[in-house]
Amino acid sequence: MTVDAFDLSPEPVERTRRAHQAALKLGSTKGVDRSRAVLAMAQAMAASFDDILEANTLDLEASREMAVPDLILDWLKLTPKRLEMAVDILQRLGELSDPLRRVRHADYQLDDSQSYTQLMPLGVIAFIYEAFPELGAIAAGLCIKTGNSLILRGGTEASNSNAAIADALVSAVTEVGLPLGCLQLITPEEGSSIRDIVTQDQCLNLVIPYGRSNLIQQVVRHSTAPVLKSAMGNCYLYWSPNGSLEMVRWLIIDSHQSEPDPVNAIEKVLIHRQALPSSLLTLWNSLKEKGFEIKGDAELVESFPQLQLAKEQEWGNAYLTKTIAFKLVDSLEAAIAWINQYSSGHADCIVTESYQESRQFALGVNSASSYINASPRFSRNPSRGDAVFLGMSNQKGHRRGLISLESLTTVKHIVQGNGRF
Numbered sequence: 212m213t214v215d216a217f218d219l220s221p222e223p224v225e226r227t228r229r230a231h232q233a234a235l236k237l238g239s240t241k242g243v244d245r246s247r248a249v250l251a252m253a254q255a256m257a258a259s260f261d262d263i264l265e266a267n268t269l270d271l272e273a274s275r276e277m278a279v280p281d282l283i284l285d286w287l288k289l290t291p292k293r294l295e296m297a298v299d300i301l302q303r304l305g306e307l308s309d310p311l312r313r314v315r316h317a318d319y320q321l322d323d324s325q326s327y328t329q330l331m332p333l334g335v336i337a338f339i340y341e342a343f344p345e346l347g348a349i350a351a352g353l354c355i356k357t358g359n360s361l362i363l364r365g366g367t368e369a370s371n372s373n374a375a376i377a378d379a380l381v382s383a384v385t386e387v388g389l390p391l392g393c394l395q396l397i398t399p400e401e402g403s404s405i406r407d408i409v410t411q412d413q414c415l416n417l418v419i420p421y422g423r424s425n426l427i428q429q430v431v432r433h434s435t436a437p438v439l440k441s442a443m444g445n446c447y448l449y450w451s452p453n454g455s456l457e458m459v460r461w462l463i464i465d466s467h468q469s470e471p472d473p474v475n476a477i478e479k480v481l482i483h484r485q486a487l488p489s490s491l492l493t494l495w496n497s498l499k500e501k502g503f504e505i506k507g508d509a510e511l512v513e514s515f516p517q518l519q520l521a522k523e524q525e526w527g528n529a530y531l532t533k534t535i536a537f538k539l540v541d542s543l544e545a546a547i548a549w550i551n552q553y554s555s556g557h558a559d560c561i562v563t564e565s566y567q568e569s570r571q572f573a574l575g576v577n578s579a580s581s582y583i584n585a586s587p588r589f590s591r592n593p594s595r596g597d598a599v600f601l602g603m604s605n606q607k608g609h610r611r612g613l614i615s616l617e618s619l620t621t622v623k624h625i626v627q628g629n630g631r632f
Contacts, residue, residue, distance in 0.1 A: 222397075222401060222403050224411060226397060229392035230360040230361075230362055230393065230414065230415075231360070231414035233390035233391060233393035234335050234358075234393065237332070237359070237390050237393050238331065238358040238359075239358075242308075242311060242312070243309075244387070244388070245309070245356055246307075246309070247387055248383065249356050250305035251383040251384070251386060252301050252305075252348070252351065252352060252380050252383045252384065253301035254383065255379040255382055255383035256294070256298045256376070257298050259375060259376075263344075263372065263375045263379070265375075266371035266374065267288070267371070267372040267375075269371045270369050270371045271284065271287060273368075274368045277368075279368055283342050286341070286342035287342040287344070287368055287369055289344055289345065293345055296591070296592065297345035297349055300352060300591060301352045303599060304352040304353065307356070307599075308597075310356065310617060311329075311358055311620065313330050314328070314329055315328045315329070317624055319624065324627060326626045327627070328622050328623065330621070330622060330623075331358075331620060331622070332358035333357075333620065333621055334359060334414075335360045335417075336360070336362070336416065336417045336418075336419065336619065337361075337362040337363075337364060337415055337417070337419070338350040338354075338361060338362070338364070338421070339364045339405055339409070339419070339422075340364070340366070340420070340421040341366045341422025341423060341426050342365075342366060342368055342369050343369075343421065344365070344376055346421060347373055347376055347377065348376050348380060350419070351363070351394055352599075353599065353601055353616060353619055354394075355384065355393070357619045359619055360392065360393045361395070362395050362396075362415075363395065363396045363397065364408055365396070365398070365399075366422075367399045367400075370398055370399065373396060374396065377394075377396035380394055381395075405429070405430060405433070409430055409433055409436060410433065410434065410436075412435040415436040416437070417438075417439055417619070418436050418437070419441065419601070419602075420438065420440065423531075427440055427441065439606070439614065440604055440605065440606045441601075441604055441614065442474070442555045442556065442604065443529060443602075443603075444478055444529030444530060444531050444555065445478050445479065445527070445529035445553075445554060446466070446476060446477050446479070446557070446559055447479045447480070447481060447553075447554045448462060448463065448477045448481070448560040449543065449546040449547075449550070449559075449560070449561045449572065450480060450481065450482050451568055453564040453565060454561075455564075456494060459494060460494055460497055460498070461586070462477060462560060462562065462587075463480070463503075464498070464501055465586040466588050467533055468588055473588075474603050475557070475587035475603065478529060478535060479526065479553070480535060480536070480537045481550070482540070483540060483543075483546075484539050484540065488514070492515075495537075503533045503535055504519070504533065504535070505519070505534075505535055506518060506519045506534065507519070508520075511537055511539060521538070526549075527552075529555060543568055543572065547571075550576050551576065551577045557579045557580065557603045557604065557612075558578060558582065559576050559578045559581060559582070560581070560582040560583075560586075560587055561583055561584070563583070563584070569584075578605070579603065579604065579605055579611045579612040580603075580613075589603065599616070600613045601614040602614045604618075
């Protein structure tokens, strides 16, 4: 995605106003109608399957001619499996219960009245994404289900794919009778920059960027509306002296299995100094057989010259490839301090047989989620539970952790008096 063009255009002003007016109507629609719209979106995507894949082929051909990086090509390439997953997620979203109007007890209570809270839509959400055409459909399903209008802004590399998907989605919500303007795609070819969109805070209630860190940081710097940052990669694992070698191996490999974006992939491993050299060599050889590139800190490279040196700046940055960097630490406390300084802060792990160590790690690591002897592998459509996820957020602001239906809602406090005064 080209994110260096931030010249102003009047078009997004009208688009966000239209989305705002649609959101006012959409927020008061019945849950059954919103669910019906999401199910119609799933059917429209399935019916447009071949057209979407054909559009994606055009994007891939153009991107290869423009020498787009292989990472982006992987994100861009729609396989039938990826497209079917998006359709399945929309189908599942349509079948879930209505996330809005859920009444909860309120801590704040007044005399002679009853207070309660309800989940309500945010209003207008902008999804700024790089490649990943199917994510536009998933974001649309989440937003329509929660009564929010959505503005999609994809990258130039996925223009044809995004347009084909948006055409199917818009036709579906229109046929169901949802307000016009509740779902819109703004293409880079229209001349509107990202800055044009994210500065419309009078009508825009939330911006969700998804892609590489440079895109996310530019959106954060320029947005005048709240931003829900997503995170990808640079997750850490601490291997305790009493932790299982086989478990460490399995967690690393499994965390990289979510394709095409292994959000919670373990890319850095901190090893206690007591680890046996033979165990390290066994682990590294096993990972190499699985196609991983192995790096190490200066101390490890000195002892094992076959390792590639991990440079200082690499510890705080995501590789987004099958690359693992290993580092020696003196203690669990040192590991926690290092993770808090360099991890992306959304998912970090520990392998240990000590309950005390596991509790110290879970409470001490400043991350959105901590995994104890468990794979952090990310799934948008997990088989257990009643939730669908767009991504992971590492911030402490609007929402933190898994981005779900509830992440796209807000709370309204309602006080019901009994007529006395």
